Amino acid sequence: MAAEGAGMAAIKLEGLTKDYGEVLANDDVTFSVEEGEVFGYLGPNGAGKTTTIRTLLGLLSPTAGTARLLGNDVTDEAQLLAAKRRLGYLPDDPGFDETATGRAVLDLHASLKGDERSAELLELFDPPLDREIREYSRGNVQKLGLVTTFMHDPDLVILDEPTSGLDPLLQQRFNEFVRAERERGLTVFFSSHILSEVRKLCDRVGIIRDGRLVTVEPVESLLDRSGKFVRLHAAESIPVDALEIDGVHGIESDTGPSDGTEYAFTFTGDVNDLLAALQEYRLHDLSIEEAPLDEVFMRFYDDTDGSERNGADLTVGPGAASGGEDDV
């Protein structure tokens, strides 16, 4: 976490606003992505992630605020062009000429931005180059998109929901690839609506909701605070006060048709404390999973109970304090 503003930011947004009249797609979004960092841009569908990305690429002009790519102002055509020479971009749903073959598309990209490493990338992601794009599956389009994004060996890549359409094996391969590229010094900015995807790759995470940036923080502190989703099936009912441990939120119980009682809650505390408290009860089953992103939003960032979210929850977790250096 080097100091900001020293001109080292690969991406720098200041007060970025995009107003469509009926929708405020981005509202005063401010953050930076440092060089060499993998930054996850997280938010539910429709939160404004793609708007930020498309503004960064100069496809949309901001209503207010500024955006800089590798130090270049994206509203200045010459500067934007300079930035794009060092940029790779994979859109949400990449569009290629339907009647062109994958090879023809690659050739066009190579002629416009150069080709340093497509051979190597084709071994990794392997789209059927001799077929026409209209015969491609969604996954194949995504593979071709990944090759075109990285083929000119860019310094910065912007990926909009990169793993959508990839099967688990390829997702894995993609993750390994991104980690290796990061070692080589690549800066990655990618958007996602899936927390588990982000946690595997990112150094820091920015969360956007309804067009507003909610927080920017290191991924560990977010995970600490987002907590776990706990589901337990007890042989007999557990007294409520026995479960009043630090970090248990929104407990729900259900004495269903099966024997025993089921409990579900979100847990942000120490797992050992939880297990200690449960030790004296007989359990049929216990599962501790990462909280789904929606749950995280509901608990921490929902405006409707804003008073609560500013309470104890936000300061819980050892990493929380270090997340405050970026303006939110």
Next chain:
Amino acid sequence: MFELTAYDGRRRVRGSVYLSIGLSLLAAMVIWVYPSFEAEIDLEGLLAAYPEPILQVMGVQTMTSLAGFLSFELYTFGWIIMLGLYLAYSTAGTIADDVDRGRMDVLLSMPISRRRLVAERFGAMAVPIVGANLLPPLVVYVGAELIDHPIAAADVLAVHLLSIPYLFACAGIGLFASVIVDRAAIAQRVALGVTFALFLSESLLSGTDAEAVGAIAPMRYYDPNAVLLEGSYDLIGAGILVAMTVTLLVASQAWFRRRDV
């Protein structure tokens, strides 16, 4: 430079070959029917029987020579109307369809300026425009020789060469529609409508008080009758068509540069 033009151009070659063959067949057919037409029909009488507006719209001046016959059957109908509309329509699909189908994001993420993108895409329209004019002049010249109604080679060449700036101007109308309208299907309808309206305004209003309206129509500056019947080549008209094309291209670039895509 011109990478995108080369790419687009290659992708338009096959269609342009078909276009050239189709137009050659049309040319061959028109020439083939002419001798029997001339022998068996009282052409002066036929001409007199048509209502004046039809003759005016179709640019019919005479049917008593092959040149006059070709001028309206092939060039007014085939080139001015059909090809003109086709190029306006086809060019209207370029930018708007890229935006429509999300291809523009990929294109514009590459180091290419919006102005260059518009110019290069437009430049690739040279393939169908020139392609359409490659085979038909040969067919017309040789066909006319074969039926013993020879036409001067220079006139045949000129009527095709002068159609090139005309067709570029029509493509320019399509390009402008393509940058101002988001959806390809609508851009194409707008381009067709505008081009056809310009054609009507020029052909119907000429000789009336409102003749000046037709001055913005590309059709005013390309006259197959003058070339084939009088051997006069309107180079100033061609210059005006080039100027129109450049104006439409520059306006399209300026518009596309500013808008959100």
